[in-house]
Amino acid sequence: MSRQDASDLAHCLGREAEAVCRHYLPAGCQQGNYWRVGDVRGAPGRSMFVRLHQTARGRAGKWSDAATGEHGDLLDVIRETLGLTDFKDVVKEACRFLSLPRPVSEPELPERMQDGQPAPSGSPEAARRLFAMAQPIAGTIAEMYLRNRGITAFNETGALRFHPHCYYRPDETGPTKGLPAMIASVTDLAGRQTGAHRTWLAPDGSGKASVNLPRKSMGNLLGAGVRFGKAEDVLAAGEGLETVLSVRTVLPRLLSLAALSAGHLGAILFPDDLKRLYILWDRDPAGDRARDTLITRANAEGVEAVALTPVLGDFNEDLQHLGAVALRTALLNQLHPEDIGRFLAA
Structure with a gap:
């Protein structure tokens, strides 16, 4: 893998910096534009700062540890939290997290890695990223929500996932907030994901969240499901x-x-x-x-x-x-x- 490819992969992780931190550094917490945690291995504490959004001071995903002077990017976070020694394994895990269809060393890279730009809001690509960031519903609030509706059939439900902090915005100008949500993958006849559907849930899974529009879709839905x-x-x-x-x-x-x-x-x-x-x-x-x-x-x-x-x-x-x-x-x-x-x- 070339240095440029590694930089592109780190940049992709940076665009999902908060999701990466919540997944690999769960002992930390968000404070403003940073995720604070004890160290790069995920220990509890507050000495390490991970930048969540790009600013004039630097790119998203960059981190530094005030206690040790260490610094790096989110590829280092994946390596250290999982104890990986071979960089190929780090790349494989990063690609799994981002749900990339092939190793980044191959010539044809996904669009999100070719242009280095974020996916347009509400686009099929944004829907694919959201679904890739979510987790299987087993044992989650999403499963509890469905069981509270009398639903007990969970065979072949890979199209459903759970996101603990899915952004919800009541309107175009209102502030966003993270709420638990059930995420459904919308696919066409060929099995390609063209969209996603979000159902925001109450924290205890007793029902839908108390918001004006607890269900929203994104991407291309016509003809699919x-x-x-x-x-x-x-x-x-x-x-x-x-x-x-x-x-x-x-x-x-x-x-x-x-x-x-x-x-x-x-x-x-x-x-x-x-x-x-x-x-x-x-x-x-x-x-x-x-x-x-x-x-x-x-x-x-x-x-x-x-x-x-x-x-x-x-x-x-x-x-x-x-x-x-x-x-x-x-x-x-x-x-x-x-x-x-x-x-x-x-």
């Missing part, structure tokens, strides 16, 4: 994450997609080998329109469309208020006969 399970000839598509995951709680083998809004549900793209589409519609005017649109589109493309109807307002309400057994029974009465044994099996 949050996918659970591997592509097959049968697909269930619904509006919200909770709706889709509620159905998967009692139909764990059913490939499902959450479009994230009624408008986007009506515009999802169909896989080439799709034979039957189950429409998980909500009982409201927007849900009616999305259902009718999908039925018309499916019929035009030779895909059998089956609208699954909730007893209450949506399938998560059914799961919470009627229970899993009642939801399973209601779905059993609506499934195509060929799919009953295929998808209701535990």
